[in-house]
Amino acid sequence: MHFPLDLLKGKHDNHCMDRKKNPHAMALGRLGGKARAKSLSDIELAKIASLGGKARAAKLTVAERKRIAMLAVTARELKRKGKS
Numbered sequence: 233m234h235f236p237l238d239l240l241k242g243k244h245d246n247h248c249m250d251r252k253k254n255p256h257a258m259a260l261g262r263l264g265g266k267a268r269a270k271s272l273s274d275i276e277l278a279k280i281a282s283l284g285g286k287a288r289a290a291k292l293t294v295a296e297r298k299r300i301a302m303l304a305v306t307a308r309e310l311k312r313k314g315k316s
Contacts (some may be wrong), residue, residue: 269277289297
């Protein structure tokens with residue numbers, strides 16, 4: 233079975249990926265997010281932030297998660313000792 237070389241390399245003809253985003257629309261989107269955040273309770277914000285953090289952490293390798301955890305421990309120790 234023969235496949236086009238572009239399909240094997242993962243390059244698809246996708247016109248949406250070539251377009252630049254409208255900076256004005258992006259600015260409005262950020263304003264909407266801030267307005268939504270103001271209307272949420274602290275518990276709801278914490279839940280959303282936790283989901284976002286878990287999603288980002290799932291993309292990391294084990295070694296990268298370990299490196300970040302070690303940096304956090306080091307920073308916490310320095311803060312505890314008053315050397316921030």
